[in-house]
Amino acid sequence: MNTALPYRRSLRTLVALGLGAGVLSGCSSDSEPAASGGSGDCSSLEGETITIVVPYEPGGGYDSYTRLVAPYIEEEIGATIAVQNQPGAGGLLALNSLLAEDADGTTLAIMNGVGAGGSSIAGAEGANFSLDDFTYIGRVASDPSLLVTSATGPYQTFEDVVAADEFRWGSTGPGAEDYVTSSLISAVFDIPGEVVTGFPGSGETELAVVQGSIDGMSGNLTSRRGAVEDDTQTPVLVVGEERPDWLPEDVPTVAELETTEEQSELLDAHLALIELGRPFVGPPGMDEAAMSCLRTAMAAAMENPELVTESQEQERELAFLPGDELEGLVQDLMDAPPAYSELLATLY
């Protein structure tokens, strides 16, 4: 099951892969642009305006990533790229309406793998799409989570958390990434506890962790960096493939934990969902030429040294994965054990 994972990060950190950090099967790649669609004929898109829809308000992570990458893809294609924010229904609204857009490559969206993908797998209300509906252009970033606990609380390692009599997570609400990840970890490792929901945003949840009124939370890995280095939050578990170098060595990743087969099946499926990360997707059945153009252009743009430098300066780590590999990942997810989708269905 544990095969090597695609690694081509030209980016800041490369931590020891450890004992098969990867969980995903079947995808290996190198740093070459996706070869699938041939040379990438962009004649149909040249001079056009391509809209990339961000399903959230301006200023958030998805927005920043899109605005960061867009100019470099623009350069490759010779088209104008307009970034549009279309918040609504926790990001589902924009993806639902993407289904009906023209599949000529002029409308794309950035997807929230865990949020939107999870809703779709769970069959949650509001997600009117299946993950394999979309045309995958390429992944901008992976989206691992970090479980943190209060620095002043009694639980300073993941073992403490598992051994807790009652562990209280904080979350914004069902269906949110923090809710899904923390509930899933609780369920898989049989941690007795509850998820306190209703926080207006991750900022307020963090505040409650720092104050110690909840025991811990799950959150975006890179966003936790400041608090971890500031020693107000203790990192306990990386829910993702690799541990960045700013985290202490003794913070395990999920793959480094000892698990039963049943547990690892669920975790693997969830890691695949996390691995989906933040991809650019297009409407179903996109025009072949436009798709190969976009895939090739994105692959080339993500290699651009200027973009790489800029993303490092912004501490926005890029993790490109070509569209055809994302398709494989989606296929894995569609084939995930039913126990996983049943578990997810309780969380949305």
Added chain:
Amino acid sequence: MSAAESRHTTSPARTEEIGMADPAPQAPSRRSSTGAVADVVLGLLLLALFGWAFLEAADWSFKAAIFPRIVTGLGFSVAFLQVVQSLLRLAGGRRAAGARTPVTSPAGPIEPVPAESVPQAAGTTAEDDANEDDVEYVFQTAGARRWTEAIAWVTGFFVLLYVAGLFVTAPLFSVLYLRFAGKRSWTFCAIYAVTIGAVLYAAFELALGIPVPPGLFLD
């Protein structure tokens, strides 16, 4: 406010300028009863809304329903009180209408503390000019024709915006409105329309790159 109202009604010059139907001296008492009727009607509408919203919460889990129940329950009770009070006032007002002219409370027959503002408002008259509650005044006195016209223009604007998008609506509506409602010359309308279209295009499309209503055909 009441002081100002009565002042308006005694100002024929303004009346004409605004072009409203009849500000005749009998207005206060009639207005007070339409006000009370409106309060009853609005109160009943809100009562129905709260009632519906309360029942709607029946299917939800306890946690999701408790706060809506409290809110709609309170809203229902207060709206009920309000309706009863307005009805009482309406009945009382009818009886009293023949006997006296309700100088003090033309606009709000329901006010729980009626007298409070009157002396002070009168005291400050010199300083506060006749326009202080212009909006209320205009809404109350504009004739049916003006209302129809205004609402027709607004409806037209938003339908046009929905169908044709911002960059068509902005110049087109400007020309039509200024020409037919504003009675301006065609030249003036054209300059206005071109300017406003160009400024919006430059600001939203070129400078900021922020999406605007695209219309049905340009999506």
Added chain:
Amino acid sequence: MLSEAISGLTQVFQPLPLALMLLGVAIGFLVGILPGLGGAVTLALMLPFTFDMQPVEAFAFLLGMWVVTSTTGDITSVLFGVPGEATSAATVLDGHPMTKRGEGGRALGAVLFSSALGAVFGALVLALAIPVIRPVVLAFAPPEFFALTMLGLTFVVALSGKHLLKGFIMAAFGLLIALVGLDPQEGTQRYTFEQLYLWDGIGIVPLVVGLFGGAEVLQLMLSKRSIASADGGATPEASLSGVGQGIRDVLRHWPLVIRSSAIGTGVGIVPGLGGSVAQFMAYGAAQQSSKTPEMFGKGAVEGVIASGAVNNAKDSGSLIPTIGFGIPGGAGSAVLLSAFLIVGLNPGEEMLTTSLDVTFSMIWVTVLANFIAVAAAFFVLKPLTRLTFISGPLLVPFLLLLLALGAYTASNSFADVLVMIVAAIVGVVCIRYDWPRVPFLLAVVLGSLAERYLFLSYSLFGWDWLTRPIVLGIGAVMLLAIVGPVVRRARARSRAEKRPEQSGVSA
């Protein structure tokens, strides 16, 4: 600390940061005038330009832009009755009536000058808070937030004017509107009518724009006159000469400026509450303490002063948790937080120790940018005020477009425009039949927060949350806020009873 303060100042007073700040102020100035297009959105749009900048330069640019939007948002509120920002709604209530009676200059003078003073106050608090910033932030948890939202709701009493019962109904209506969407604990759909758009609730920006701006535009279409009344001798010149008087008004009401600024800063610190709440708390407090509360809503200069000061003070307040813990106090500071990372700063301990000079430079920028913006605003006051004297129909197409754009830019959906239209209808009906609008808006803003924080308080602390000292303190203030007006009413009533004809049925 003093040396860092000076070092911060000298870092701002370099050619490049100063130039960037001016650029930021200019952008913020324009954006603030466009309704709907808020400070947070603009910050997000401008963020990419800061990639190559040094920390002080980046903050000079971004902060300069951000703090200015709340000042210039007030300008459209006063002149056209269309709030430039969701946080400028309270300014409409008194600023616009003043414009209508030809006192636009005085209103603008008052709002701009009190904005500048509010900014200075907020910056001062921020500077003084630096040693205690972390304990202060840690003292506020959901129970305290809940108590604050309740305190905000008590202002319904003050803001209802004479129609207390109607005020309560409108507040309940507002709370009901706030319930639309997914419930915060379990994600149950409430009053969403199967519409995905409604999942996230009713947007506050379209609501504010419609509720206040819609009625004004319709009124202009009905009356076909200029905004400012031409009779009574009001002319652009006379109106402009009122600017000085507006400034004097502010100086005369200095305790009001301080209290409103304090409310702004205090509410700004609390993550999640934000400016749309703060403005009405300050406005309600101003009305309660005023000698002529019945003038509020009809052009009381005190109302204008309070809403001007609170707006700019809250920006500094919301920087406090951002700097102290990297936890944003509002939408704008959330975007600023990404700017910290871009320029390589870690919010938290570092900002209070090794990078303290940068923190101080931020404080200086908020003060300087505000003064520059206010000075610039005084400069363009003349042409803007003239606009209110030109014929009404000329402004109608322009203002209708502002309304539509202001609503649409909230989430780039035509549904926002529909929300705005419905809100405008509510606003018109409220004015026509004398129902108070402000309690409605206040309840919409506070409703969802109240529910969240109530349940969070209980989940986190059981019933113990009721005994937390700050909660008790806020409770006492609430009691005063309710008892005060009741006593005043009772007194007014006993006065009124001396005149037998006036004692209404309600007594």
